[in-house]
Amino acid sequence: MPPTAPGVAIAAHNLGKSYGVGWALRGVSLSVAAGAGLAVFGGNGAGKTTLLRLLATLSAPSLGTLHLLGHDALRDPRRVRPALGVVGAQSYLYADLTVAENLWLYARLYRVPEAGGRVAAALAAVRLDGVAARRVRACSRGMQQRLALARATLHRPAVLLLDEPDSGLDADGQDCLARLIAAGRAAGQAVVLATHDQELGVALCGHALILDAGRPIYSAPALAHTPAEWRARCVLAQSRSRVA
Amino acid sequence: MPPGFWGQVGSLLAADLRREWRGRAVVGLMVSFVCVTGLILNFTFNLALESRVATAVGAFWTALLFATILGLGRVFVLDGENGVWEGLTLILLDPGGLFLAKLGSNLLFLTVLDSVAVPVFAALYNLPLLHGAVLLPIALGTLALGAAGTLFVPLAGASTAREILLPVVLLPLLVPVLIGAVQATVAALTPATAGQPPWTGLLAACAALFLGSGYLLYGYLLDD
Numbered sequence: 001m002p003p004t005a006p007g008v009a010i011a012a013h014n015l016g017k018s019y020g021v022g023w024a025l026r027g028v029s030l031s032v033a034a035g036a037g038l039a040v041f042g043g044n045g046a047g048k049t050t051l052l053r054l055l056a057t058l059s060a061p062s063l064g065t066l067h068l069l070g071h072d073a074l075r076d077p078r079r080v081r082p083a084l085g086v087v088g089a090q091s092y093l094y095a096d097l098t099v100a101e102n103l104w105l106y107a108r109l110y111r112v113p114e115a116g117g118r119v120a121a122a123l124a125a126v127r128l129d130g131v132a133a134r135r136v137r138a139c140s141r142g143m144q145q146r147l148a149l150a151r152a153t154l155h156r157p158a159v160l161l162l163d164e165p166d167s168g169l170d171a172d173g174q175d176c177l178a179r180l181i182a183a184g185r186a187a188g189q190a191v192v193l194a195t196h197d198q199e200l201g202v203a204l205c206g207h208a209l210i211l212d213a214g215r216p217i218y219s220a221p222a223l224a225h226t227p228a229e230w231r232a233r234c235v236l237a238q239s240r241s242r243v244a
Numbered sequence: 245m246p247p248g249f250w251g252q253v254g255s256l257l258a259a260d261l262r263r264e265w266r267g268r269a270v271v272g273l274m275v276s277f278v279c280v281t282g283l284i285l286n287f288t289f290n291l292a293l294e295s296r297v298a299t300a301v302g303a304f305w306t307a308l309l310f311a312t313i314l315g316l317g318r319v320f321v322l323d324g325e326n327g328v329w330e331g332l333t334l335i336l337l338d339p340g341g342l343f344l345a346k347l348g349s350n351l352l353f354l355t356v357l358d359s360v361a362v363p364v365f366a367a368l369y370n371l372p373l374l375h376g377a378v379l380l381p382i383a384l385g386t387l388a389l390g391a392a393g394t395l396f397v398p399l400a401g402a403s404t405a406r407e408i409l410l411p412v413v414l415l416p417l418l419v420p421v422l423i424g425a426v427q428a429t430v431a432a433l434t435p436a437t438a439g440q441p442p443w444t445g446l447l448a449a450c451a452a453l454f455l456g457s458g459y460l461l462y463g464y465l466l467d468d
Contacts, residue, residue, distance in 0.1 A: 082336035092331025111246035
């Protein structure tokens, strides 16, 4: 029997990560239901990327527990990985393959049914259908980010983990991102979105968490505060850290 | 219809080959290295000695060994570009399948390397390397080098001191392969030697060991 409540896609308890010289992340507990969204705010070095990497099972925590889709993700990470869609600091794309070839490859590696239609739909969703034959190396940073989004959502993962996915995106790209997240959540995807853009986080996620210096310092429903208030809380937390 | 296990392995293999075809970043490097090394060693050694065959065969395998380490290290650097390697740890493919795909592409690169190195060394050192009996130790040695390299390059590659760690980890492990390959090749070139240990058997055992270990243990290397 799954140790987490039904409908809970991500359940983390007291997650921590140490790289040997202090804690990059400590004491993070969170729960994200299927179809729900969690925005993670915080300044540079707050621990957002570390948290996302732990949730993606790309890095093993130094302490704590993590259950994804009811499975112990620390004991058997390979079981849950195919159910994750990850956009990280890197795009995971072959630079010398074309836009379409990359998606075809990942469609096959994730055993996506009806891959032809899904690849075409994914390209259209990020508005890259006009450059399908272009090599990734020749694509701009923003286009690569759009393609990374298409790659991460191609196999319709149950959990979508996005680490600053808006990085490098223009207004049109941000619109694509918003549509993908909204559609994913409507289809039951659990979304964790780490971003510096409080407006985006509040608009796309139901709950928000502020990290600072590797610790969770505030958590509330996203709409409990305006984006400006969330921003002010982040700035205040950073100021306190500097003083401390 | 979604691809099966071998379909996925084939897709990954094809992607690696396509990348190499377009970028020519690995094979060109290995081939250039092995040719230059062969030429330099040819000037260095005194090939008029009685031990000419053993010396030349030793030079051949040493050049292949270092070219392999250089080339497979380069493959890992390419896999690190854009975090491709990390992305591959998330896919719906058994780690053994990932090993087989990477092994397949690496072996094809090494086969191209062999196909250049054999005639180059044959010409430079006046060795009958194109003789049929020599092809078996070359094939087995290449298989062992490729399997060991595919298995251990990610292990060393995870370190920040990758360039130093890779040869330090790999070379001691490849000593039995090098000894077996040199001796089996010399034995094939000088068939008069009787009562020799089964060098070809040692090579085959090394290849089987690295192949089996790679298939079974690759998943542990991928995890943090």
